[in-house]
Amino acid sequence: MRDTSILGMPLTAPVVVGSGLLTDQERNIRRLLEKGAGAVVTKTIHPNPPQGLDERILRLPVGMLNSTTYSKRPVSHWLRALRSFAEDRLPVIASLHADSPDELAALARDVETTGCRALELGISCLNEEDGLEDDNPDRVYAYTSATRSRTGLPLSVKLAVGEGLQDRVRAAIAGGADAITLSDTIPGAAVSPETGDLELNGVYGYSGPGLKPLVLAATWQLRKRGVTLPIMGVGGVNSGRDVADYLSVGANVAQVYTALHTDMYDTLERILGETRELLGEPQGAPL
Numbered sequence: 166m167r168d169t170s171i172l173g174m175p176l177t178a179p180v181v182v183g184s185g186l187l188t189d190q191e192r193n194i195r196r197l198l199e200k201g202a203g204a205v206v207t208k209t210i211h212p213n214p215p216q217g218l219d220e221r222i223l224r225l226p227v228g229m230l231n232s233t234t235y236s237k238r239p240v241s242h243w244l245r246a247l248r249s250f251a252e253d254r255l256p257v258i259a260s261l262h263a264d265s266p267d268e269l270a271a272l273a274r275d276v277e278t279t280g281c282r283a284l285e286l287g288i289s290c291l292n293e294e295d296g297l298e299d300d301n302p303d304r305v306y307a308y309t310s311a312t313r314s315r316t317g318l319p320l321s322v323k324l325a326v327g328e329g330l331q332d333r334v335r336a337a338i339a340g341g342a343d344a345i346t347l348s349d350t351i352p353g354a355a356v357s358p359e360t361g362d363l364e365l366n367g368v369y370g371y372s373g374p375g376l377k378p379l380v381l382a383a384t385w386q387l388r389k390r391g392v393t394l395p396i397m398g399v400g401g402v403n404s405g406r407d408v409a410d411y412l413s414v415g416a417n418v419a420q421v422y423t424a425l426h427t428d429m430y431d432t433l434e435r436i437l438g439e440t441r442e443l444l445g446e447p448q449g450a451p452l
């Protein structure tokens with residue numbers, strides 16, 4: 166039996182559904198929770214999502230490339246949905262981003278008024294038009310500290326594995342993060358055999374099984390270097406074994422996303438069943 170909680174929420178399972186297209190709909194979020202997800206993270210809510218981009222997903226032999234950015238639903242839609250989740254005491258984590266630290270802080274404040282219980286700052290998406298080639302500690306600190314100054318809600322800062330991760334994690338901690346979500350997608354590309362050009366016309370977010378060893382290594386290294394903040398490990402989870410591996414290297418819970426693009430609810434139920442078999446029921450439930 167293990168005590169599983171994150172961002173102040175006791176969870177019925179150490180398996181959280183990560184942010185993405187599948188969590189852009191209230192109906193999906195409710196159903197994923199009914200199926201037993203410990204919590205669900207919304208698609209990233211943004212006051213001013215880019216318009217007119219060609220946002221697509223491409224399945225690769227191993228993993229997935231996606232050029233999506235943020236939810237196209239207006240903030241007012243999300244505030245209504247988050248209020249209704251809160252009324253039902255559902256463990257939903259609102260993923261948020263904005264064009265500036267001040268704007269993100271204001272959005273977080275608005276979200277807090279809905280009764281939403283926790284935030285994830287989705288500040289590491291690399292699919293915007295000008296890309297996010299060099300995330301850096303100053304940027305992480307600016308977004309985190311501005312948001313922290315405007316809301317008392319528990320918040321996790323989502324980062325991508327890669328260069329300078331230790332410094333970005335320290336910047337998130339200095340800015341007031343309560344947890345780290347690791348990892349967002351990393352830059353990936355595939356070549357079209359027909360044209361020789363890059364699929365999706367560029368470098369976009371890679372996710373799925375290829376990410377898992379990188380995130381396991383990074384999580385293990387963070388723990389080895391003394392980082393004690395809760396970590397949500399995410400990348401390539403598709404079995405209870407994967408969840409257990411994340412917990413073994415020091416993550417507090419695991420998030421699952423890309424695997425759910427195949428038979429979403431059945432896949433989640435399978436992963437939850439395997440996790441229960443390996444780890445037993447967590448304490449702290451029910452909510």
Ligand SMILES: Cc1cc2nc3c(=O)[nH]c(=O)nc-3n(C[C@H](O)[C@H](O)[C@H](O)COP(=O)(O)O)c2cc1C
Nearest residue numbers: 183184185209231287348349372373400401422423
């Ligand atoms: C189609 C797609 C859309 C995504 N959208 C978001 C998003 O809006 N916000 C976010 O923080 N992460 C987003 N992600 C990243 C996932 O939440 C997750 O961090 C990443 O895919 C690695 O986990 P996985 O290998 O289990 O998918 C998206 C991933 C995919 C594949």
